[in-house]
Amino acid sequence: MTGHVVLITGASGGVGEGIAVACGQAGWTVWIAARRREQGDAVAAQVDAAGGHGRFVACDAADASSVRAAVDAVIARDGRLDGVVHNATSGLSPKPVTLPDLPLEDLRDQVGVSLRGSWLLATIAKPHLVASHGSILLLTSEAGFEGKAKLAPYAAVKAAQRGFARALAREWGPEGVRVNCIAPLASTPALEKALVMDPDMGPRLFGRNPLGRMGHPVDDIGPVARFLLSPDARYLTGNTVMVDGGSCPIT
Amino acid sequence: MPDLLLLGTPVDAVRALAAGLGAELVEVPLGADDTVLEAWRAEVAAGPAVERLVVAPWVGTQTAGRVDDLDAASWEDRAEQPLAAWVAVLGAAVTRCAEGGAIVAVIERPSPLDCVGWAPESGVADAVEALTRSLARSEGPRGVRVNAVTTPTRLTGPDVIAPPPPLSTFPGTVERDVVGAVRLLLSDDAAGLTGTVAHADSGRSWR
Numbered sequence: 001m002t003g004h005v006v007l008i009t010g011a012s013g014g015v016g017e018g019i020a021v022a023c024g025q026a027g028w029t030v031w032i033a034a035r036r037r038e039q040g041d042a043v044a045a046q047v048d049a050a051g052g053h054g055r056f057v058a059c060d061a062a063d064a065s066s067v068r069a070a071v072d073a074v075i076a077r078d079g080r081l082d083g084v085v086h087n088a089t090s091g092l093s094p095k096p097v098t099l100p101d102l103p104l105e106d107l108r109d110q111v112g113v114s115l116r117g118s119w120l121l122a123t124i125a126k127p128h129l130v131a132s133h134g135s136i137l138l139l140t141s142e143a144g145f146e147g148k149a150k151l152a153p154y155a156a157v158k159a160a161q162r163g164f165a166r167a168l169a170r171e172w173g174p175e176g177v178r179v180n181c182i183a184p185l186a187s188t189p190a191l192e193k194a195l196v197m198d199p200d201m202g203p204r205l206f207g208r209n210p211l212g213r214m215g216h217p218v219d220d221i222g223p224v225a226r227f228l229l230s231p232d233a234r235y236l237t238g239n240t241v242m243v244d245g246g247s248c249p250i251t
Numbered sequence: 252m253p254d255l256l257l258l259g260t261p262v263d264a265v266r267a268l269a270a271g272l273g274a275e276l277v278e279v280p281l282g283a284d285d286t287v288l289e290a291w292r293a294e295v296a297a298g299p300a301v302e303r304l305v306v307a308p309w310v311g312t313q314t315a316g317r318v319d320d321l322d323a324a325s326w327e328d329r330a331e332q333p334l335a336a337w338v339a340v341l342g343a344a345v346t347r348c349a350e351g352g353a354i355v356a357v358i359e360r361p362s363p364l365d366c367v368g369w370a371p372e373s374g375v376a377d378a379v380e381a382l383t384r385s386l387a388r389s390e391g392p393r394g395v396r397v398n399a400v401t402t403p404t405r406l407t408g409p410d411v412i413a414p415p416p417p418l419s420t421f422p423g424t425v426e427r428d429v430v431g432a433v434r435l436l437l438s439d440d441a442a443g444l445t446g447t448v449a450h451a452d453s454g455r456s457w458r
Contacts, residue, residue, distance in 0.1 A: 064323070099386060100296060100342035104285040104335050111331055115374060119326060123318060144377070147384025147446065153338070155385050156378040160334065163377030166363055167370035171317055238363075 005078045006229055007031040007070065009061045009121060010088030012039035014188035015139060017046070018217020019085055019225040024052030026226060029078055033059035033070045034088070061088040061117035064124070071124050081128035083229040086118050086161075087139040089154075094194035096150040107153050114157040118164055126177065135178035137228050138165050140240060142183050142248035150198055158183075162240050169238035178237040180228045185244035186215035211245035220245075255437070256347070258295065258340050259307035264405060264425050268307055268357060271430035279308045279340055282332065288339040296346035303437045304344045307357040308336040313405040315368030329371035337379050345386060351394040355436045356383050357429060358448075360401035362455035364412050372406055380448050387446030396445040398436040402429050403452050417454035428453070 006023055010016040012034035020030045024047035032040040032047070032054060040056035047054025055077070059070040074081050090110040097106070122136050129136065143151060144159035162181050169179040185205070191214075195202050206212075215221055224243045227233050242248050257274040259265035260281045269276040277295060280287055310333055316325065337356075344354050360376035361369040379399065386397040407422040415421070420428065432451040435441055450456040 098389065099338065099382070100292070100346045102338060102342065104289055104339065107335060107338050108285070108331070111334060115330060115334075115378075116326065119318070119321070119330075123321070126319075144381050145384075147381050147386070147388055149385060149388035152382055152385035152389070155381040156334070156338070159381035160330075160374035160378035162374075163366075164370050164374035166377075167361070167366040167368075167373040168318055170367045171319070171370065 004028040004082045004230070005031070005074065005080050006083040006085065007033050007074055007081060007125070008085040008087055009033045009059060009117065012036045012043055014190055015184050015186050015217050015221050016085070016087035017043045018186065018222045019087065020054070021046050021050050021218045022222020022226045023229070024048070024050035024054060027051050029053040029055065031070070031074050032056045033061070035060055061086065061121065062112035064120050067120045068124050071128070075128060080132055081125055082132045082134040083137065084121050084125045084129070085137045085139065085225065085229070086121050088113055088117055089190070090114065093154045094151070094190055094197055096198055097153065098150070099152050102153060110153050110157045115160045115164065118161050122168060122179070126172070129177045130175050133176040135180065135229055135233070136168070137225055138179070138181045140181045140183050142185065142242065142244055144183070145248055145250055166238050173237055178233070180233070180236060180238070181240040182221070182225055182228065183240055183242045183244060183248065184215060184221040185247050186217045186221050188217060205247070209245045209247045213245065215243060215245060254301070255303045255305070256301050257305040257307060258344055259305070260309050260311070262309055262311055265307045265309055267425045268305070268429060268433070271426050272305060272433060274305060279336065281311050282328070283336070285335055288336060292339045292343045295343040298347055300349035301347050302349050302352045304348055304352070304354045305357060305433055305437070306340050306344050306354065308333070308340045309359055313359065313372070315408060317368055318370045321371070326371065330374060333375050334378055337375070337382065341382055341386065345390060348390070348395050353396045353437050354386070355433050356399040357433060358399055358401045359403070359406055360450070361403050361406040362452055364455065365403065365407055368408065369406050376401065383448065384446045391445055396441070398441070398444055398446065399448045400429060400432045400436065401448060401450045401452065401456070403455065404429070416452070421453035421455055423451060423453055
């Protein structure tokens with residue numbers, strides 16, 4: 001399985017970075033698909049240091065031509081693609097807003113990155129995933145199950161990804177492509193930003209976590225994502241796995 | 252104060268819902284772009300408070316199509332525009348709802364077993380369920396309940412995957428299967444329910 005090749009959007013930091021490093025620990029080739037080259041190159045170096053092969057490719061997940069160019073770059077260099085992870089989110093994700101006041105332009109930004117980005121990455125990568133019997137992993141959130149009073153658009157797009165994945169799993173299963181989601185809770189720059197913007201969020205998050213701590217992107221989230229991307233998960237599709245220390249009691 | 256408004260698009264199924272509930276239909280422009288939706292939201296939000304609102308900005312027609320066959324225009328029509336409409340209309344509903352009032356979103360949702368060909372709609376439906384729960388949280392402190400009813404009435408093909416749904420009435424009709432569920436969630440009998448999603452789909456969805 002050391003020949004595994006995966007592409008991860010939004011992997012220049014946070015949970016995406018953690019998944020990239022965890023995949024690197026298995027010796028995989030990991031493409032860091034992101035807009036920020038400097039940070040992406042740094043994560044690629046971490047993948048190398050972990051035992052894998054890290055590569056950066058510029059990618060705007062909401063733009064079809066950009067996603068296509070990124071996937072083409074993978075195939076041109078490595079000749080195969082075994083998995084794609086859609087982790088990128090809009091910079092507006094942690095911005096508190098009430099629904100009646102939400103500019104639809106802001107909604108569109110979040111929908112474009114999270115939901116359209118899922119569709120674009122899946123469809124553009126599909127021929128290569130069919131060839132490799134590969135898999136798709138979408139990063140969703142417990143917000144998509146429970147809703148968020150001040151982050152309703154974020155909750156909506158995260159839920160939408162799950163509904164889309166559920167249908168996609170059924171449509172593409174017969175062609176050997178698996179589609180799953182994970183809903184992580186991890187200490188990331190984005191979450192830190194959200195905690196600053198909404199001081200009430202901290203007690204809400206920590207007071208309900210039976211393990212009593214935030215997840216670590218590499219050590220807690222990464223291995224679950226790596227499993228779902230690997231052949232060990234060959235009989236799993238259409239699932240959403242909560243990787244949140246038990247915070248969201250949906251079983 | 253008006254007792255019951257239905258904020259919905261002028262399609263037959265929504266009109267049937269309004270008639271079944273005895274609600275005044277406030278028409279949402281069908282397939283509108285964001286500028287029109289925002290203007291509509293502002294205009295409707297400026298109206299008087301209402302005790303009970305039903306929200307159903309359904310698309311004009313539902314036609315199944317696999318993800319492999321989606322192009323950018325159909326993606327916009329089936330996923331992004333409908334979700335923008337839901338956000339605009341729910342925003343107006345929240346503004347209009349009186350303290351202690353109730354809102355019910357009526358969502359077109361394919362059941363998990365029958366969602367092939369309905370990936371965009373499945374995504375939109377899950378998004379609106381999350382919006383319902385988000386609004387239940389934000390509006391609960393002022394006594395406003397926000398719930399949802401889902402229906403697959405227009406999202407089911409001719410072939411039903413085995414096992415068949417528990418009730419032979421699947422996929423149901425708006426008049427028989429949806430109206431009553433909405434009426435229940437609007438009523439004082441549902442005073443303790445908020446953030447609930449009731450699947451009026453003959454038992455096809457089990458969670």
